[in-house]
Amino acid sequence: MKITEIDNILAEIEAKYEYRKITDYKMVSSTTCIDRDGLEYGVLCSNNYLGFTHALEVHDGNLDGILYGTGSGSSRLISGSSFELSDFEKEIAGFKGAEDAIVFNTGYMANLGVLYALAGKDDVIFSDSLNHASIIDGCRISRAKVVVYDHSNMADLENKLMSTEVGNDSQRFIVSDGVFSMDGDIAKLPELVALKEKYNACLIIDDAHALGVIGEHGGGTADYYEIDPKRIDIQIGTMSKALGAEGGFAASTHSIVEYLRNRSRPFIFSTALPPGVARAAYTSLQLLKEDPKFYLSRLWSNARYMRRNLIELGLTVIDGETPIIPIVMGDSAKALEFAEKCRDRGVLVYAIRPPAVPEGTSRIRVTVTAAHSKAELDSYLADIKEVIKEL
Ligand SMILES: *Cc1c(COP(=O)(O)O)cnc(C)c1O
Numbered sequence: 001m002k003i004t005e006i007d008n009i010l011a012e013i014e015a016k017y018e019y020r021k022i023t024d025y026k027m028v029s030s031t032t033c034i035d036r037d038g039l040e041y042g043v044l045c046s047n048n049y050l051g052f053t054h055a056l057e058v059h060d061g062n063l064d065g066i067l068y069g070t071g072s073g074s075s076r077l078i079s080g081s082s083f084e085l086s087d088f089e090k091e092i093a094g095f096k097g098a099e100d101a102i103v104f105n106t107g108y109m110a111n112l113g114v115l116y117a118l119a120g121k122d123d124v125i126f127s128d129s130l131n132h133a134s135i136i137d138g139c140r141i142s143r144a145k146v147v148v149y150d151h152s153n154m155a156d157l158e159n160k161l162m163s164t165e166v167g168n169d170s171q172r173f174i175v176s177d178g179v180f181s182m183d184g185d186i187a188k189l190p191e192l193v194a195l196k197e198k199y200n201a202c203l204i205i206d207d208a209h210a211l212g213v214i215g216e217h218g219g220g221t222a223d224y225y226e227i228d229p230k231r232i233d234i235q236i237g238t239m240s241k242a243l244g245a246e247g248g249f250a251a252s253t254h255s256i257v258e259y260l261r262n263r264s265r266p267f268i269f270s271t272a273l274p275p276g277v278a279r280a281a282y283t284s285l286q287l288l289k290e291d292p293k294f295y296l297s298r299l300w301s302n303a304r305y306m307r308r309n310l311i312e313l314g315l316t317v318i319d320g321e322t323p324i325i326p327i328v329m330g331d332s333a334k335a336l337e338f339a340e341k342c343r344d345r346g347v348l349v350y351a352i353r354p355p356a357v358p359e360g361t362s363r364i365r366v367t368v369t370a371a372h373s374k375a376e377l378d379s380y381l382a383d384i385k386e387v388i389k390e391l
Pocket residue numbers: 106107108109111132134177181206208209238239240241246247248
């Protein structure tokens with residue numbers, strides 16, 4: 001690509017209804033925001049599943065941490081770690097049922113950091129076709145051979161495990177989202193664990209949308225299936241969704257985590273998260289641990305309520321049980337128009353278009369949180385009903 005061609009390329013993107021513009025919003029609560037003109041919107045597109053971004057306890061945690069610096073000053077291998085980050089690692093490891101955990105600056109960097117450090121050019125990564133972009137990029141940067149299997153198709157995965165040659169000193173990896181970020185469906189963990197054990201593979205599950213969302217304790221995919229989490233070799237997660245802060249982590253055995261501390265470039269060569277952010281995530285985790293039922297029952301009941309009502313409005317909703325509710329639109333122009341009309345009525349939903357999803361499968365993604373009241377959901381549903389009429 002020549003950079004002199006960029007304006008033409010942008011015009012092509014716009015012609016395909018795939019141009020993205022960033023709008024400024026001030027989040028005045030965990031479910032509402034205002035734009036620069038002071039107009040208010042209901043937010044149905046955030047991953048702030050438990051509303052922790054605006055919880056007073058979490059703010060207090062954040063401020064406690066800020067006392068020790070708004071920034072951390074350097075990589076933890078150079079100037080040491082804040083207490084807050086190391087404390088979070090201990091807590092999250094325990095919560096995920098793992099021996100140890102390592103924090104990266106984002107969930108994106110966690111996937112990059114794990115795959116880059118552990119997989120090399122003689123290894124093979126078996127990757128679900130709908131895995132998150134950060135897994136795809138992690139696969140690329142690792143230089144391992146990548147074998148993509150059909151989405152959640154365990155027969156296809158087993159065929160590919162059987163038919164792909166792996167050298168004696170090489171490792172097979174199986175990597176999958178726990179909850180798929182675009183369709184909101186849940187990975188078939190029992191089968192993935194059985195296959196990883198049968199074929200001696202290293203299983204990596206990315207629970208970015210699962211932590212604080214599924215499982216009786218909000219523990220994620222292993223919790224949901226009541227499977228011993230130690231049967232997953234590496235559990236990836238983010239502090240930026242249900243935990244309402246920022247950052248990512250990998251929870252695993254002591255040795256794998258120590259190896260990552262020594263060899264993972266995204267961990268080593270980036271300044272650590274500030275203590276306030278770590279303390280905010282830590283506080284969110286404490287709140288969730290203290291009363292999982294309080295948060296999760298609201299989240300799940302809101303998700304069921306929204307799903308049922310969207311279907312009743314005649315929309316094609318992809319079946320599922322998570323708070324990620326995809327509404328199939330097909331073409332990008334249609335998805336974009338739907339989202340814009342919702343916005344005109346003060347409701348923010350997200351139009352997902354290529355390259356995030358395959359051509360022709362554009363959709364509206366609605367996400368609900370535990371912080372939404374039934375009254376809020378009803379008012380958004382009434383707006384969506386009007387939008388459907390208009391179209
Ligand atoms: C959001 C997401 C990430 C990235 O996490 P960030 O903390 O936002 O960088 C990684 N994996 C999946 C599956 C995600 O949905």
